[in-house]
């Protein structure tokens with residue numbers, strides 16, 4: 190991939206807070222148009238990394254290019270190409286949804302139609318509601334509305350659906366899918382593995398400031414090659430085999446049952462299981478390294 194095809198390029202990024210090495214040698218390359226999810230336990234260094242990329246925190250060391258610019262030296266023009274939805278926002282509590290969106294629309298050179306944006310995030314019915322009267326999930330939608338107003342080429346979403354009910358989460362995913370199809374590069378941090386699986390082209394797993402693995406959700410941590418569990422119902426109980434050749438197992442079962450296999454299911458490890466395994470392996474290795 191050439192540098193111009195990359196929205197983000199990070200080499201050997203470091204950030205310390207006193208004794209805490211929050212980001213400890215992160216390398217990252219995100220292509221233009223890609224949806225990239227950063228996953229990791231609490232305190233892994235996700236927010237620190239993302240805020241350095243957004244130009245909000247200074248790094249101690251490392252090379253970074255975000256849309257061709259060093260975020261340590263941000264310009265107004267560069268900022269207008271980036272949309273940011275932070276983990277916690279607030280302020281402007283007395284303004285209505287409509288007033289807030291129109292107010293922020295004034296900041297951007299190439300702005301989306303405020304009415305369209307309010308509809309897109311599903312806040313049409315709340316447009317005259319003061320923001321302090323919105324629910325947590327509605328407030329996040331408003332944050333997203335403000336983040337996408339300026340048609341950003343690159344959108345940062347930090348735990349965007351925390352506090353959403355399942356229906357709101359699925360609606361939100363549709364919104365993000367639409368932005369991704371329109372070519373927006375998206376960096377997402379989330380603790381919801383199903384969210385990463387649904388939205389992300391690739392995921393990166395980070396722990397203690399280090400990237401453990403980067404791959405598509407389907408391939409992460411050898412997931413695609415993992416053995417499958419074939420399970421079925423027999424003699425009133427659930428039986429299963431774990432196998433690298435599930436097709437052969439199903440053929441044998443079909444021959445034995447002479448047709449339909451009761452309650453047949455074939456499953457591979459979920460992204461969550463793979464993620465927990467990666468983190469668990471890292472923690473076990475880290476413990477043996479400690480004196």
Ligand code: ATP
Pocket residue numbers: 206209211229230231232233234235236237238
């Ligand atoms: P979470 O999933 O809980 O949001 P995270 O992966 O985003 O966590 P960070 O917020 O980047 O993690 O924090 C990484 C580490 O750096 C943690 O140990 C945290 O305590 C520490 N840290 C973060 N910000 C500061 C700060 N301003 N001052 C001191 N330490 C900090």
